[in-house]
Amino acid sequence: MRLTPATELEYRCKRLQEEMALSGLDAVIILQNADLFYFTGTIQSGNLYVPKEGQPVYMVRRDAGRARMESGLKEVCPFASMKDIPRILADYGYAEPKRIGMEMDVLPVNLFERYRKVYPQAEYSDATPIIRKVRMIKSHYEIHIMQDAADQVDKVYRRARDVIREGMTDLELAAELEYVARREGHLGLIRMRAFNGEMMFGHTFSGADSAVPAYTDTPLGGMGPSPSFGQGASLKPIGRNEPIIVDFAGSYDGYLVDQTRVFVIGALSDRLRKGYDDMLKIQERMVAMAPERPTWGEIYDECLFMAEKLGYAESFMGNRGAQVSFIGHGIGVEIDEYPFLARGFHDQRLEPGMAFAFEPKVVFPGEGAVGIEDTFYLTESGLKQLTHSDQSLVVI
Amino acid sequence: MRLTPATELEYRCKRLQEEMALSGLDAVIILQNADLFYFTGTIQSGNLYVPKEGQPVYMVRRDAGRARMESGLKEVCPFASMKDIPRILADYGYAEPKRIGMEMDVLPVNLFERYRKVYPQAEYSDATPIIRKVRMIKSHYEIHIMQDAADQVDKVYRRARDVIREGMTDLELAAELEYVARREGHLGLIRMRAFNGEMMFGHTFSGADSAVPAYTDTPLGGMGPSPSFGQGASLKPIGRNEPIIVDFAGSYDGYLVDQTRVFVIGALSDRLRKGYDDMLKIQERMVAMAPERPTWGEIYDECLFMAEKLGYAESFMGNRGAQVSFIGHGIGVEIDEYPFLARGFHDQRLEPGMAFAFEPKVVFPGEGAVGIEDTFYLTESGLKQLTHSDQSLVVI
Numbered sequence: 001m002r003l004t005p006a007t008e009l010e011y012r013c014k015r016l017q018e019e020m021a022l023s024g025l026d027a028v029i030i031l032q033n034a035d036l037f038y039f040t041g042t043i044q045s046g047n048l049y050v051p052k053e054g055q056p057v058y059m060v061r062r063d064a065g066r067a068r069m070e071s072g073l074k075e076v077c078p079f080a081s082m083k084d085i086p087r088i089l090a091d092y093g094y095a096e097p098k099r100i101g102m103e104m105d106v107l108p109v110n111l112f113e114r115y116r117k118v119y120p121q122a123e124y125s126d127a128t129p130i131i132r133k134v135r136m137i138k139s140h141y142e143i144h145i146m147q148d149a150a151d152q153v154d155k156v157y158r159r160a161r162d163v164i165r166e167g168m169t170d171l172e173l174a175a176e177l178e179y180v181a182r183r184e185g186h187l188g189l190i191r192m193r194a195f196n197g198e199m200m201f202g203h204t205f206s207g208a209d210s211a212v213p214a215y216t217d218t219p220l221g222g223m224g225p226s227p228s229f230g231q232g233a234s235l236k237p238i239g240r241n242e243p244i245i246v247d248f249a250g251s252y253d254g255y256l257v258d259q260t261r262v263f264v265i266g267a268l269s270d271r272l273r274k275g276y277d278d279m280l281k282i283q284e285r286m287v288a289m290a291p292e293r294p295t296w297g298e299i300y301d302e303c304l305f306m307a308e309k310l311g312y313a314e315s316f317m318g319n320r321g322a323q324v325s326f327i328g329h330g331i332g333v334e335i336d337e338y339p340f341l342a343r344g345f346h347d348q349r350l351e352p353g354m355a356f357a358f359e360p361k362v363v364f365p366g367e368g369a370v371g372i373e374d375t376f377y378l379t380e381s382g383l384k385q386l387t388h389s390d391q392s393l394v395v396i
Numbered sequence: 397m398r399l400t401p402a403t404e405l406e407y408r409c410k411r412l413q414e415e416m417a418l419s420g421l422d423a424v425i426i427l428q429n430a431d432l433f434y435f436t437g438t439i440q441s442g443n444l445y446v447p448k449e450g451q452p453v454y455m456v457r458r459d460a461g462r463a464r465m466e467s468g469l470k471e472v473c474p475f476a477s478m479k480d481i482p483r484i485l486a487d488y489g490y491a492e493p494k495r496i497g498m499e500m501d502v503l504p505v506n507l508f509e510r511y512r513k514v515y516p517q518a519e520y521s522d523a524t525p526i527i528r529k530v531r532m533i534k535s536h537y538e539i540h541i542m543q544d545a546a547d548q549v550d551k552v553y554r555r556a557r558d559v560i561r562e563g564m565t566d567l568e569l570a571a572e573l574e575y576v577a578r579r580e581g582h583l584g585l586i587r588m589r590a591f592n593g594e595m596m597f598g599h600t601f602s603g604a605d606s607a608v609p610a611y612t613d614t615p616l617g618g619m620g621p622s623p624s625f626g627q628g629a630s631l632k633p634i635g636r637n638e639p640i641i642v643d644f645a646g647s648y649d650g651y652l653v654d655q656t657r658v659f660v661i662g663a664l665s666d667r668l669r670k671g672y673d674d675m676l677k678i679q680e681r682m683v684a685m686a687p688e689r690p691t692w693g694e695i696y697d698e699c700l701f702m703a704e705k706l707g708y709a710e711s712f713m714g715n716r717g718a719q720v721s722f723i724g725h726g727i728g729v730e731i732d733e734y735p736f737l738a739r740g741f742h743d744q745r746l747e748p749g750m751a752f753a754f755e756p757k758v759v760f761p762g763e764g765a766v767g768i769e770d771t772f773y774l775t776e777s778g779l780k781q782l783t784h785s786d787q788s789l790v791v792i
Contacts, residue, residue: 001622001631033592042623045592045611063609063617063718070623104505108591109498110522112505126506175578182571187625188596189585195504196429196441200584200596213459215441221459226397227438227466228650228729229583235397254624322459333624 001185002253004041006072008141012039012134013056019130026052026097028127029115032106034191034333035131037254042070046079047115051094059088085118101127106193136330136338137353143377143386145255146332146355150375150386152184153250153259157389160246164396166265167237171225174204174233177248186251191334199335202249202258203232207242210369213322217336219361220245220318220369240266243276243368247359249335250387256331258357259387260373263394268370275362276370276393278310282360283372286328290376290383296345303327303360304343315362328358331375352380397581398649400437402468404537408435408530409452415526422448422493424523425511428502430587430729431527433650438466442475443511447490455484481514497523502589532726532734533749539773539782541651542728542751546771546782548580549646549655553785556642560792562661563633567621570600570629573644582647587730595731598645598654599628603638606765609718613732615757616641616714616765636662639672639764643755645731646783652727654753655783656769659790664766671758672766672789674706678756679768682724686772686779692741699723699756700739711758724754727771748776 016039020028030039030048037043039056044067046060057075060067064078077088086096097119102112104126116124138146159180164173178201182188190199194217205222214221214231223234238244247260262276282303289299304327307316314320317327328341332355339345339354354377361371375386412435416424426435426444433439435452440463442456453471456463460474473484482492493515498508500522512520534542555576560569574597578584586595590613601618610617610627619630634640643656658672678699685695700723703712710716713723724737728751735741735750750773757767771782 003623031592033594037624043592043611043626062611062613066609066611066626070626102505105507106504108502109500109505109508111501111591171581172579175575178578178584179571179575182574183568185567185621185631187621188574189594189625191594195507196427196439198429198585198587213462215439215458215462217458225581225583226649227399228433229585230439230462230466235581253622 002145003070004072005141008139009039009041009072011139013050015134016050016130017052019133020050020052020101023101023130024099025101025125025127026099028101030103030131031111032103034193035103038135038333040067040071040073042067044070049089054094057088057092059085082114082118097122099123099125101125101130103128103131132338135332137351138332138355138377142255142332143355145253146257146375146386149250149252149255149257150388152181152186152252153248153257153387154389155184156180156248156250157246157259157261160261160263161394161396164238164244164263164265166240169235169237170205170209170233171235173238174201177201177204177246181248181250190249190251190256193334193336197336198229203245203247205233206236206238206244207368208366209234209236210243210245211319211363211365211367213319217324219324219359219371220247220363238265241268243268243272243370245369247373254333256333256335257375257386258331258335258359258373259375259389260359260361260371261389261394262370263396265396267395268393269367271364272368272370273393275364278312279360279362279371280391282306283358283374286358287383290350290378293349293351295347295349296339296341297343298346299341300327300343300345307360307362312362315364317361319363319365327360328356330354330356350378352378354378355386398541399466400468401537404535405435405437405468407535409446411530412446412526413448415529416446416448416497419497419526420495421497421521421523422495424497424527426499426527427507428499430589431499434531434729436463436467436469438463440466445485450490453484453488455481478510478514493518495519495521497521497526499524499527528734531728533747534728534751534773538651538728539751541649542653542771542782545646545648545651545653546784548577548582548648549644549653549783550785551580552576552644552646553642553655553657556657556659557790557792560634560640560659560661562636565631565633566601566605566629567631569634570597573597573600573642577644577646583650586645586647586652589730589732593732594625599641599643601629602632602634602640603764604762605630605632606639606641607715607759607761607763609715613720615720615755615767616643616759634661637664639664639668639766641765643769650729652729652731653771653782654727654731654755654769655771655785656755656757656767657785657790658766659792661792663791664789665763667760668764668766669789671760674708675756675758675767676787678702679754679770682754683779686746686774689745689747691743691745692735692737693739694742695737696723696739696741703756703758708758711760713757715759715761723756724752726750726752746774748774750774751782
């Protein structure tokens with residue numbers, strides 16, 4: 001278990017302040033757990049006030065003692081009421097902010113309205129784009145944690161190889177894999193920034209169930225245990241000669257990696273087998289392209305073009321009519337970070353420090369899905385792969 | 397696996413329309429997963445438009461086919477853009493709404509602003525209080541599901557009795573129990589309405605760790621696996637003669653129950669043993685009071701008074717300085733529903749159909765916590781207990 005080093009927190013705050021200067025913000029007030037963890041090293045409830053210059057102030061409702069223990073920030077103070085914020089900040093010598101950024105994509109309306117009353121004269125705007133921009137470039141420290149998460153997900157993969165049996169249900173398999181991950185320190189939940197973005201561990205499903213579209217913004221969906229949570233594993237028994245998908249997010253010390261492998265008891269049809277090999281080729285193409293630092297959208301366009309040439313126009317990245325418009329997603333504290341390797345993102349390029357999951361997948365309704373997913377990061381000297389389980393189709 | 401009956405959905409919608417009439421709302425637009433599930437029977441992404449009179453319209457972005465399969469609503473239509481909403485509603489013959497309710501406590505600012513542009517002349521207000529009011533009265537159908545969730549959590553309790561060993565870590569114990577629950581259909585995540593309210597399965601911890609306050613609005617917190625998720629089980633090994641808390645939410649077909657039991661290898665100190673027995677007495681007092689239909693706050697006040705008389709003024713419901721101001725919480729699709737058995741709630745009474753978890757707990761810093769939790773519901777003929785594991789302290 002790591003405590004985020006104070007130097008890490010200082011650097012992150014400095015980077016945010018640089019972005020704030022470019023955006024003309026006097027202050028950013030951070031409340032959401034994923035962002036709090038990134039900028040404070042803990043998620044004790046309260047808010048982090050980041051001024052345009054100087055030390056951030058972490059005002060903690062519950063529990064301040066624990067925040068002092070877990071956070072490397074210099075200024076941690078208890079607070080009981082939002083009315084106290086101006087006084088606290090005045091005590092630190094900070095002027096009243098005129099332009100304030102908050103996390104408008106995740107902050108509920110009612111909570112925002114209460115914060116707005118603290119500085120009713122100020123102008124409020126969305127700080128999430130700059131927060132995401134700072135978080136998108138990973139440090140060596142962060143990559144080390146993600147390597148631990150990659151080792152965890154490899155243990156999950158190895159367990160899947162050992163435990164998959166004909167007739168066990170998708171849910172039984174999921175339970176076996178989650179058990180391994182939890183013992184290795186997986187948080188259980190997967191943080192997802194999108195509204196209603198509930199996720200835990202990942203998706204384990206087999207055969208035609210892997211080709212069922214779901215409400216989630218993912219290429220594969222799955223039936224899930226009930227319509228109340230219609231994604232991932234269901235009670236379907238695993239059969240012979242059908243693809244078994246283990247799309248699993250490793251989670252360690254607050255960081256995620258994402259990996260998908262395909263298993264089969266017996267053999268896949270020629271069509272699915274070729275689909276799997278073709279998805280590997282698309283991943284190879286991305287690996288070749290990435291060091292040239294293309295735009296996010298160029299990667300998507302090139303892979304889509306390649307998929308179409310290979311005959312997957314109506315099956316790539318989801319069922320016909322339910323295809324998602326991305327092929328990869330940034331990953332770190334949340335599973336939906338920058339960069340978005342997605343349609344239309346042509347104004348931003350891959351840069352050293354970016355980490356992302358890449359997941360070419362192809363769906364044949366009524367039969368099943370196949371594909372591959374790994375987590376990568378770009379360095380000055382090239383693309384590195386974090387997840388490291390064998391990429392071969394696993395025949396059981 | 398259940399599909400919510402159409403008659404259930406019709407009744408729920410009718411109840412909401414009655415509340416809308418009292419609040420003067422022309423329409424309620426529902427987006428959040430827990431509410432969507434309650435009013436549609438599924439959570440396919442999109443929105444549910446509930447007019448003041450007539451059929452609700454479920455506009456589904458992804459996946460409309462699946463929404464038709466899983467929802468018992470009559471009107472399910474695909475939709476691609478918010479701009480289409482006025483046209484869709486005009487096709488159904490609904491007049492332009494002037495007063496619209498939305499879920500302001502969970503709806504992010506950016507998403508709300510996009511919806512607000514659909515009917516820019518309308519007046520928007522918070523529909524969550526009336527949604528919560530409707531959801532607070534459970535039907536027989538809902539209670540049956542919660543009975544299944546109670547059976548699940550009893551299996552978890554039995555597994556704990558079998559598997560607890562000296563030297564195993566809290567996290568290892570949690571993994572064992574979660575494994576049992578998942579195989580029985582637990583969704584894994586626990587829906588919590590509060591902002592940043594992340595929760596999964598529940599809290600398993602032992603000894604002094606059970607007395608560590610956390611950021612969560614719960615009487616007990618726990619260290620958790622990392623400061624990135626500082627609640628619940630950590631890597632602490634379980635020792636002799638210390639309380640082992642299994643606070644676990646059963647989850648089945650989208651519904652929850654909550655139960656806490658205490659285990660010990662060897663024996664508890666006299667102080668903890670007495671604490672446990674006293675918490676049982678407080679629960680007995682609540683069971684005697686509830687059929688008289690007191691206000692929510694009266695239950696809290698009476699139990700707090702009793703706890704203080706028993707000597708727990710500074711340890712009841714949390715560490716001194718981190719005590720929570722409730723003793724129970726409504727439960728159903730979310731773990732933080734109405735009724736709030738909490739300080740100051742004197743304008744609403746317990747009513748038949750209400751389901752709630754009741755959890756008197758006492759915390760001794762450095763030593764550990766003890767307490768009991770069960771899930772109850774009130775009927776016309778008295779209070780019924782849903783969770784049914786043996787209430788004795790389990791000595792291993």
